[in-house]
Amino acid sequence: QVQLQESGPGLVKPSETLSLTCTVSGDSIDNSYWSWMRQPPGRGLEWMGHVHYTGRPKYNPSLQSRVTISVDTSKTQFSLRLNSVTAADTAVYYCAKFGNGGQLDYWGQGALVTVSS
Amino acid sequence: QSALTQPASVSGSPGQSITISCTGTSSDIGGYNYVSWYQQHPGKAPKLMIFEVSNRPSGLSNRFSGSKSGNTASLTISGLQAEDEADYYCSSYTNSGTYVFGDGTKVIVL
Numbered sequence: 001q002v003q004l005q006e007s008g009p010g011l012v013k014p015s016e017t018l019s020l021t022c023t024v025s026g027d028s029i030d031n032s033y034w035s036w037m038r039q040p041p042g043r044g045l046e047w048m049g050h051v052h053y054t055g056r057p058k059y060n061p062s063l064q065s066r067v068t069i070s071v072d073t074s075k076t077q078f079s080l081r082l083n084s085v086t087a088a089d090t091a092v093y094y095c096a097k098f099g100n101g102g103q104l105d106y107w108g109q110g111a112l113v114t115v116s117s
Numbered sequence: 118q119s120a121l122t123q124p125a126s127v128s129g130s131p132g133q134s135i136t137i138s139c140t141g142t143s144s145d146i147g148g149y150n151y152v153s154w155y156q157q158h159p160g161k162a163p164k165l166m167i168f169e170v171s172n173r174p175s176g177l178s179n180r181f182s183g184s185k186s187g188n189t190a191s192l193t194i195s196g197l198q199a200e201d202e203a204d205y206y207c208s209s210y211t212n213s214g215t216y217v218f219g220d221g222t223k224v225i226v227l
Contacts, residue, residue: 035216037218044120044206044218044219044220044221045155045157045163045206045208045218045221046218047208047215047216047217047218050216058214058215059215060118060215061118061213061215062118094162094163099168101151101153101168101169101172102149102151102153102168102169102208102210102216103151103153103165103168103169103208104153104155104163104165104208105165105168105174107162107163107164108162109162110162
């Protein structure tokens with residue numbers, strides 16, 4: 001059974017960097033593409049980007065200049081960094097695993113990150 | 118990239134069938150069969166319901182079905198049940214190698 005768990009600070013100050021880690025269990029991180037999504041309170045889902053350990057990450061064009069997604073195969077983890085955050089980046093952040101048909105078939109429970117001073 | 122267009126809400130009575138539309142462009146839905154649908158209950162993570170336009174994950178009720186025509190994908194829920202009340206999101210691969218979600222549709226069981 002594949003399981004994903006997000007971890008990281010729940011509060012980040014404006015202009016600082018948001019950092020989250022997703023720990024994967026029940027599957028090899030070498031096998032798939034891994035993705036981050038976010039959902040502001042009361043709003044819809046936004047795809048942020050995805051990564052495969054062998055290739056370059058792919059990012060949402062609207063976040064391209066601020067986002068970095070990377071894989072740590074030794075720890076079966078992948079990470080999200082979002083620079084220069086503002087209150088608009090307050091959201092629940094989800095990590096997920098891509099299946100072969102472009103679907104996100106396993107999701108973490110989500111981590112609420114609030115941007116506030 | 119613009120979000121795919123979904124109706125804000127769709128409602129139906131128990132036992133009825135409802136259909137949620139998801140409209141994109143030839144650069145996403147119209148160009149690929151990598152369309153997925155997700156169900157999200159309040160405070161919960163999204164759950165995959167349909168992938169590759171019309172495929173159901175193993176074990177998922179056959180009351181859920183998907184289709185596509187041109188630039189519009191659709192999710193149909195037949196035999197509507199109270200537990201189907203949730204938000205539903207479509208998603209598609211795009212010709213930029215990225216993914217895009219729909220605005221989301223709230224399903225209301227009357």
